[in-house]
Amino acid sequence: MSILKLVSSKAASEIDKELMGPQVGFTLQQLMELAGFSVAQAIQREYPLNQNRNKNGVFIIVGPGNNGGDGLVCARHLKLFGYNPIVYYPVRSKRTEFYSQLVNQLEFFQVPILSEEQQNKWTEYLEPGKIACIVDAIFGFSFKPPIREPFGTIVEELNKLEDKIPVVAVDIPTGWDVDNGPIENEPSYVPSVLVSLTVPKPCSQCINPKRTTHYVGGRFIPRHFAEKYGFEPYEYKGTDQILKF
Ligand SMILES: NC(=O)C1=CN([C@@H]2O[C@H](COP(=O)(O)OP(=O)(O)OC[C@H]3O[C@@H](n4cnc5c(N)ncnc54)[C@H](OP(=O)(O)O)[C@@H]3O)[C@@H](O)[C@H]2O)[C@H](O)CC1
Numbered sequence: 001m002s003i004l005k006l007v008s009s010k011a012a013s014e015i016d017k018e019l020m021g022p023q024v025g026f027t028l029q030q031l032m033e034l035a036g037f038s039v040a041q042a043i044q045r046e047y048p049l050n051q052n053r054n055k056n057g058v059f060i061i062v063g064p065g066n067n068g069g070d071g072l073v074c075a076r077h078l079k080l081f082g083y084n085p086i087v088y089y090p091v092r093s094k095r096t097e098f099y100s101q102l103v104n105q106l107e108f109f110q111v112p113i114l115s116e117e118q119q120n121k122w123t124e125y126l127e128p129g130k131i132a133c134i135v136d137a138i139f140g141f142s143f144k145p146p147i148r149e150p151f152g153t154i155v156e157e158l159n160k161l162e163d164k165i166p167v168v169a170v171d172i173p174t175g176w177d178v179d180n181g182p183i184e185n186e187p188s189y190v191p192s193v194l195v196s197l198t199v200p201k202p203c204s205q206c207i208n209p210k211r212t213t214h215y216v217g218g219r220f221i222p223r224h225f226a227e228k229y230g231f232e233p234y235e236y237k238g239t240d241q242i243l244k245f
Pocket residue numbers: 015016028031032035063064065066067068069070093138139140141142143144145146147148149151170171172197198199218
């Protein structure tokens with residue numbers, strides 16, 4: 001257990017920019033690979049593969065931006081870990097060619113992605129006896145309320161489902177304000193697991209530890225860089241990509 005340290009949404013996007021800027025030179029692909037890998041590791045830790053193999057489904061809801069990209073990467077790693085991921089990707093952005101490459105990789109790994117027709121009945125894929133968890137990779141730190149469709153309806157469904165199937169939030173529970181948490185009169189839900197990436201955002205202070213297990217992941221920051229942004233690097237153990245608070 002280590003002390004929780006936070007950065008604002010503004011600082012989080014500055015950290016991202018600097019990591020991917022000309023001096024540090026990470027590519028988005030590299031960071032996303034590590035981010036998605038961390039989320040898959042947190043899922044494996046919380047919902048280990050079921051020996052009799054009938055509850056190894058993971059339903060991954062993918063948004064149009066980089067949070068969604070983390071979800072696509074996570075799906076591939078879960079498949080390699082032995083789970084049966086299913087991807088629901090309702091709005092595909094053309095912002096970067098990279099997203100379609102991630103989709104090609106999922107096809108190569110034979111991970112099902114719901115077709116348009118299947119998307120109309122996406123909740124039918126959520127059988128509590130078969131699905132270990134749902135992954136919310138809809139929006140991360142660039143979400144600006146109010147939420148637009150189809151995502152408002154999706155979050156309302158997550159709210160109805162949260163007591164039946166655990167939901168794992170990638171970086172931010174979708175619908176929450178990044179700095180202030182759930183927003184009055186806006187759809188929101190309570191995740192069973194939150195995986196904060198790089199460093200927790202302020203909304204993570206709104207989780208109730210009795211209902212939500214909190215991890216940090218995205219292990220790609222050296223000490224001097226963390227200190228520059230005012231937080232201590234986390235003490236990950238061994239080769240772990242995640243640390244539980
Ligand atoms: N360093 C790291 O920790 C890394 C984190 N990563 C992940 O990236 C996200 C942030 O990704 P970003 O692409 O900046 O943004 P989001 O995925 O959060 O969302 C952007 C898309 O969402 C749309 N949007 C925004 N608000 C709404 C809304 N109210 N309703 C509907 N749609 C919305 C937005 O559309 P626009 O038309 O408004 O542009 C975008 O399409 C971070 O949280 C991490 O998960 C990376 O993997 C890199 C490493």
